[in-house]
Amino acid sequence: MHETTARTDEANRTAIERVLASEPWLVAVKPAGEVVPGLAPNMILHAAPPIAGAEVAGVLRGALVGAALSEGLAASAEDAEAALAAGTIVLGAAQDHGAMAGGAGSITASAPVLVVEDRVSGRRAFHFLMEGFGRALVLGMYDEEVERRLTWMRDELAPALDRALRELGGVDVRAIIAEALRRGDELHNRNAAATSMLVGLLAPAIAGEPVAIRGPVFAFLAGNPQFFVGVSLAAARLALDAGHGVEGSSLLTAVGANGRECAIKVSGLGEAWFTAPAEVPAGVYFDGHGPADAGAAIGDSFAVECAGLGASALCAAPALWPLVGADEARARAIDHDLRRITLAEHPRYRVPMLDDGGVPTGIDVLRVAQLGIRPVIDIAMTHREPGRGMIGFGLTSPPAACFERAAHALRARVA
Amino acid sequence: MHETTARTDEANRTAIERVLASEPWLVAVKPAGEVVPGLAPNMILHAAPPIAGAEVAGVLRGALVGAALSEGLAASAEDAEAALAAGTIVLGAAQDHGAMAGGAGSITASAPVLVVEDRVSGRRAFHFLMEGFGRALVLGMYDEEVERRLTWMRDELAPALDRALRELGGVDVRAIIAEALRRGDELHNRNAAATSMLVGLLAPAIAGEPVAIRGPVFAFLAGNPQFFVGVSLAAARLALDAGHGVEGSSLLTAVGANGRECAIKVSGLGEAWFTAPAEVPAGVYFDGHGPADAGAAIGDSFAVECAGLGASALCAAPALWPLVGADEARARAIDHDLRRITLAEHPRYRVPMLDDGGVPTGIDVLRVAQLGIRPVIDIAMTHREPGRGMIGFGLTSPPAACFERAAHALRARVA
Numbered sequence: 001m002h003e004t005t006a007r008t009d010e011a012n013r014t015a016i017e018r019v020l021a022s023e024p025w026l027v028a029v030k031p032a033g034e035v036v037p038g039l040a041p042n043m044i045l046h047a048a049p050p051i052a053g054a055e056v057a058g059v060l061r062g063a064l065v066g067a068a069l070s071e072g073l074a075a076s077a078e079d080a081e082a083a084l085a086a087g088t089i090v091l092g093a094a095q096d097h098g099a100m101a102g103g104a105g106s107i108t109a110s111a112p113v114l115v116v117e118d119r120v121s122g123r124r125a126f127h128f129l130m131e132g133f134g135r136a137l138v139l140g141m142y143d144e145e146v147e148r149r150l151t152w153m154r155d156e157l158a159p160a161l162d163r164a165l166r167e168l169g170g171v172d173v174r175a176i177i178a179e180a181l182r183r184g185d186e187l188h189n190r191n192a193a194a195t196s197m198l199v200g201l202l203a204p205a206i207a208g209e210p211v212a213i214r215g216p217v218f219a220f221l222a223g224n225p226q227f228f229v230g231v232s233l234a235a236a237r238l239a240l241d242a243g244h245g246v247e248g249s250s251l252l253t254a255v256g257a258n259g260r261e262c263a264i265k266v267s268g269l270g271e272a273w274f275t276a277p278a279e280v281p282a283g284v285y286f287d288g289h290g291p292a293d294a295g296a297a298i299g300d301s302f303a304v305e306c307a308g309l310g311a312s313a314l315c316a317a318p319a320l321w322p323l324v325g326a327d328e329a330r331a332r333a334i335d336h337d338l339r340r341i342t343l344a345e346h347p348r349y350r351v352p353m354l355d356d357g358g359v360p361t362g363i364d365v366l367r368v369a370q371l372g373i374r375p376v377i378d379i380a381m382t383h384r385e386p387g388r389g390m391i392g393f394g395l396t397s398p399p400a401a402c403f404e405r406a407a408h409a410l411r412a413r414v415a
Numbered sequence: 416m417h418e419t420t421a422r423t424d425e426a427n428r429t430a431i432e433r434v435l436a437s438e439p440w441l442v443a444v445k446p447a448g449e450v451v452p453g454l455a456p457n458m459i460l461h462a463a464p465p466i467a468g469a470e471v472a473g474v475l476r477g478a479l480v481g482a483a484l485s486e487g488l489a490a491s492a493e494d495a496e497a498a499l500a501a502g503t504i505v506l507g508a509a510q511d512h513g514a515m516a517g518g519a520g521s522i523t524a525s526a527p528v529l530v531v532e533d534r535v536s537g538r539r540a541f542h543f544l545m546e547g548f549g550r551a552l553v554l555g556m557y558d559e560e561v562e563r564r565l566t567w568m569r570d571e572l573a574p575a576l577d578r579a580l581r582e583l584g585g586v587d588v589r590a591i592i593a594e595a596l597r598r599g600d601e602l603h604n605r606n607a608a609a610t611s612m613l614v615g616l617l618a619p620a621i622a623g624e625p626v627a628i629r630g631p632v633f634a635f636l637a638g639n640p641q642f643f644v645g646v647s648l649a650a651a652r653l654a655l656d657a658g659h660g661v662e663g664s665s666l667l668t669a670v671g672a673n674g675r676e677c678a679i680k681v682s683g684l685g686e687a688w689f690t691a692p693a694e695v696p697a698g699v700y701f702d703g704h705g706p707a708d709a710g711a712a713i714g715d716s717f718a719v720e721c722a723g724l725g726a727s728a729l730c731a732a733p734a735l736w737p738l739v740g741a742d743e744a745r746a747r748a749i750d751h752d753l754r755r756i757t758l759a760e761h762p763r764y765r766v767p768m769l770d771d772g773g774v775p776t777g778i779d780v781l782r783v784a785q786l787g788i789r790p791v792i793d794i795a796m797t798h799r800e801p802g803r804g805m806i807g808f809g810l811t812s813p814p815a816a817c818f819e820r821a822a823h824a825l826r827a828r829v830a
Contacts, residue, residue, distance in 0.1 A: 182599055182607075182733075182734040183598040183599040183607065183608045183611075183734075184598045184599050184608075185598075192597075193598045193599075193608055196608070196611045196612055196615050197611055199618065200611050200614045200636075200637055201637070203614065203615075203621075203622070203633055204629070204630060204633040204634070206622065207618070207621065207622035207626075207629050208626070211622075211623070214619070214622050215619060218618055218619040218622070219619070221615075222615055318597075318767035319597040319598075319767040321767065322767075322771065327770075328768065352599070352733035352734040352736065352737075353733040353743065356737065
């Protein structure tokens with residue numbers, strides 16, 4: 001038992017050092033089919049874990065039907081449902097492709113994705129462009145208004161952002177995140193300052209676009225303070241990917257929920273997902289909604305917290321506290337608990353209110369299983385029925401069973 | 416005594432309601448000579464209170480010589496010194512002209528000023544364009560590098576900003592300040608988020624400028640996270656001006672320090688300045704500097720705190736705490752104390768960490784005199800000798816004697 005621990009500690013040191021060394025840069029915006037590994041034209045990538053088309057329910061079902069229609073994989077909602085059930089539209093977990101799908105969002109071949117590159121390893125990660133809140137495919141809603149916006153994003157916004165990023169030689173994501181933590185963002189459900197900084201960096205290049213392009217681009221970004229979340233998710237993917245594949249390491253390197261199940265991957269356990277039924281978040285509901293409306297958690301954004309941001313940096317974002325049903329005491333308690341189950345303080349991502357202490361980063365699944373303390377995720381809550389969208393913000397956690405199963409597998413492998 | 420109090424309370428209610436109702440919009444950037452009332456071509460406006468040219472010392476002396484040279488009021492430093500001593504260059508307190516001069520900065524006829532307009536009253540207030548830190552006239556330093564930047568600001572930056580503001584129909588300053596408080600600014604020595612938001616709002620219009628103009632403009636703003644401070648000071652002037660001139664009111668409506676004396680005005684006491692020797696701030700010194708280097712406080716920015724921002728909102732800006740030698744306990748203590756000497760909580764300017772409570776706004780000079788609790792100002796500390804610039808950030812207060820003298824005059828007038 002002691003030897004096991006020493007080997008695990010050594011492996012975890014290696015894994016977390018790689019996580020902390022990650023240097024994410026936003027370098028391009030490209031059609032997913034050009035850049036996401038293994039993304040076939042008839043595929044839709046969604047939040048982990050993988051799920052069969054016939055089993056998809058709730059908000060993700062509406063989202064996948066919408067994605068199929070938007071991508072032209074089906075001519076009607078009925079066709080899309082049939083193709084999903086038959087498997088002619090193939091589903092995949094974005095995190096199995098180095099990509100991320102926040103919320104009920106999805107990635108299809110023609111959809112533009114943010115390309116975030118790790119300057120240390122050259123590894124890349126991807127996330128779709130955040131549409132904003134309201135009626136949006138990321139919330140599983142699809143209609144003419146949604147499609148019009150998606151078409152404009154694909155045909156106008158994405159190429160303009162890509163040209164701007166090429167002109168600028170990319171944008172230093174780590175620097176934005178570090179400063180955004182000093183400006184009240186936690187980089188999951190509050191990205192207002194980070195988005196504002198990104199706009200400032202892109203502005204000189206976007207300014208070179210014709211007014212018919214730059215006008216709507218500036219207006220879209222100004223009205224979308226969550227735009228940076230896609231960058232944050234891709235950066236989290238890169239950081240955790242950097243720590244993946246270290247034999248013996250108990251570092252959580254992937255996590256997501258698909259509205260039905262939640263699952264995690266572990267650095268030393270290859271590509272296996274350790275799965276359990278997803279929990280329903282609790283939080284603060286928009287007017288007219290309550291707990292009975294809430295669906296199980298959905299989104300790859302769980303990974304943001306496990307990379308040290310989101311609720312793991314909740315002390316940085318007091319403006320978010322009332323929205324998720326927290327306060328200073330809760331934010332401090334989450335921080336305190338996390339330090340018992342994480343492997344390091346991030347040297348770059350610091351929280352002024354915590355005496356500039358680094359955010360707790362890198363979940364040790366063995367410690368979670370042993371202590372019963374789980375990571376806390378702040379999350380947009382969606383309606384349990386397809387097409388009803390968002391109903392509030394709340395807090396949730398990956399189920400204990402995910403960690404117990406992973407810990408069991410780790411012990412079996414290391415023994 | 417009781418009757419006096421009742422009359423004062425009524426007058427103070429009137430005064431503070433006007434302060435809180437102020438709706439500042441940034442509407443233009445113009446040469447000061449075109450817009451600042453009573454600004455003659457041979458004048459230099461500086462931080463209050465008024466001071467005779469022969470008496471000017473320390474950092475302000477270097478700053479006024481620099482301003483005289485930059486404005487072409489003197490051919491050499493010696494000429495400038497002589498003209499200041501002789502009174503052929505006329506000095507004035509910016510706050511006596513509806514304007515503000517932060518730090519050792521000054522306003523001359525050809526220098527561009529931000530024009531901030533109160534949508535309620537149509538009243539206007541003005542502040543020069545913040546050059547940034549380092550070698551800058553605002554810190555009393557003047558050389559070829561400083562002059563080159565000022566020339567570019569006058570000839571390129573100011574007209575471009577003015578065109579942008581005209582195209583946009585102005586910018587809602589109150590909305591920026593309210594959101595910046597949620598993004599870690601206190602709007603005096605931390606304006607990073609507000610500046611970033613301002614850039615985002617201006618960007619679509621600046622984008623229409625030729626690349627030779629917009630390129631340097633975007634670069635300048637990106638490198639100058641304190642740029643918004645001029646807007647904040649002008650907005651503070653507007654808010655306090657709105658409450659000025661209410662018979663019987665003990666509301667502080669102007670305050671500044673000129674590196675030698677500090678002074679305040681009171682709503683019910685007309686244009687009289689109540690003056691006392693300025694205190695030397697204490698705080699955190701840059702490497703190589705210490706308390707012996709520090710000059711007495713300087714700048715009209717004291718008014719920011721008295722309008723509810725700056726150190727009055729220090730709980731909003733944890734990233735600033737270590738820079739001024741504070742921490743959460745100190746920030747909370749300042750807030751707690753201020754609530755005993757202020758007339759209201761601001762309904763729009765709220766601090767997430769304080770359960771979204773409004774900032775304590777409007778200093779009651781009678782309560783200050785009675786309780787011995789003074790407003791706290793977070794301030795850039797300058798060297799005691801001319802031309803040596805900034806040596807750190809710290810905290811200070813207007814001297815107790817200012818309040819005692821004003822309280823005495825109030826009691827005499829009301830009795």
